[in-house]
Amino acid sequence: MKIGIIGTGYIGLTEGLCFATLGQNVICYDIIKEKIEQLNKGIPTLYEENIEQMLKDNLAKKTISFTDDLKVVLSGSEIVFLCVNTPEDPKTGECDLSQILTSTESIAKMSEEIGNPFFILAIRSTVPVGTNKKVKEHMLKINPKLNYLQCSNPEFSRQGSAIYDFMHPDRIVVGVNDEKCKERMALTYKPLTDQNFQIFFTNIETAEMIKYASNTFLNIKIGFINEIADICEKTGANVEDIAKGMGMDKRISPMFLKPGPGIGGSCFPKDSIALAKMGNKLGLDLQIINSSVTSNIARKNSLAGRVINLSKDNNLEGKTVSLLGLTFKANTDDTRYSPALNLVEELAKKKVKVKAYDPHGIEKFKFMVDKSALDSIQFFENAYDAIKDTELLVIITEWDEFKKLDYKKIYDLIAQKTIVDFRNILDEKEIEKIGFKYYCIGKKI
Ligand code: UGA
Secondary structure, eight states, X not given: OEEEEEOOSHHHHHHHHHHHHTTOEEEEEOSXXXXXXXXXXXXXXXXXXXXXXXXXXXXXXXXXXXESOHHHHHHHOSEEEEOOOOOBOTTTOSBOOHHHHHHHHHHHHHHHHTTOOOEEEEEOSOOOTTHHHHHHHHHHHHXXXXXXXXXXXXXXXXXXXXXXXXXXXXXXXXEOSSHHHHHHHHHHTHHXXXXXXXXXXXXXXXXXXXHHHHHHHHHHHHHHHHHHHHHHHHHOOOHHHHHHHHHTSTTTOSTTOOOOSOOOSSSHHHHHHHHHHHHHHTTOOOHHHHHHHHHXXXXXXXXHHHHHHTSGGGOOTTOEEEEEOOSSSSSOOOOTTOHHHHXXXXXXXXXXXXXXXXXXXXXXXXXXXXXXXXXXXEEOSSHHHXXXXXXXXXXXXXXXXXXXXXXXXXXXTBTTOEEEETTOOSOHHHHHHHTOEEEETTSOO
16 A cells, blocks of 8 residues: 655654555655655664664665655555654643644645545544544645545554564554545555454544553553552562562553653653643543652652662762663653653752763753753763762663673772662662662662
8 A cells, every 4th residue: 555654753754664564655754854865865863673774675675765745645645644743732731733733734735736636644643532523624624625534543652662563563543433444444454454463443532542541541550650669668568579469460460560760751741741631621630640640750850869868978969970871761762751851950950960871862861951950961972981980870771781781890980889770670689799789669778
């Protein structure tokens, strides 16, 4: 099938490559010309395992191409996936639909210009319930002769494993209002349903809500285990065994029960806030959802205090700590809502300096961190340089390479011989054998 992708960000690019690899003919569009030029040269614009090879292979096979000309996409695509960003509106906390509205406006106008060929528009971006309806009204107002069908097709891919998640979906959710659209969407996903991956058809509003409900539910699940971890730190119960013991119950499942420094990324924090706001607008007081938002912010803001309380004399003023990890999780270069941002900004307020290293996140972190904190942080090209001459070491992202460092060598590089591991990635016994004081999440301090 001929597939058009609007918005070549995380989802647009990885899924365009996946569809191409599955044998579909894909054309990806983006308004950023430099991005298109870079991708046409075979250079990925984001970090994801195997992405470079996939891009090169599909460009060579001509199963994918990139353009900044919307006309090319609309004149040749049977299905157009809308994959633009729907970030948090910083003023209201609601979902900012400006990219959805401007891109669908362009689609409606361009379609008219080229004689209104038939296509299906699948909205893949995360949008609040009712958005598809609004988008349709908006597009038909601009171009009443628009010859298209629209459906909601939320994505469930995680950054860092977006390609794997797309190729091995737990479910493909499609919200449709008519049979023709349903048939076409079934055909688009046939390469996956032929491998027994399931497709779930429902109505449009329900599909929109499945996405918010899923992300917010997982946000609540992680927030819950983080609170259990806090109890463990005061009582001697072991949070990892608790997660294991709970997870054995099939109704609970062991997935997304890993405690950590708080939840980051461009999805869970903003989607939970947006869902809470949706409730507000409907006159509902959604207490569980609201507190999952506030408890996560509180957790991330508490990290600096936790580190200071674990230092000698509970005081790090004027001193330097080393920080391993800046991205919101491993295997991505994304630092949006990363707990490392809160940690560095709060430490800066308390006049604590930071030497930091991350294998892929430095540039994006510099862009995201509050400018007032930039003076107190230095970035390094490798972990050992970041650790040298610091008081203690903090690990905040679970990169594999941090597990493989030479901790005997690190012992001589840090003054207070203390490691704070917010991801529980190190072997407690091994680390303590070297002589470190080792603090991790959810074990007695
Ligand atoms: C999330 C969802 O997992 C995807 O299904 C969804 O498609 C995506 O949002 C989206 O809406 O586009 P993502 O934001 O990439 O994916 O990251 P996750 O792997 O879900 O992790 C989110 C945060 O929770 C990270 O900060 C991670 O470190 C944290 N986390 C996750 C934990 O602290 N513990 C866990 O057990 C799992």
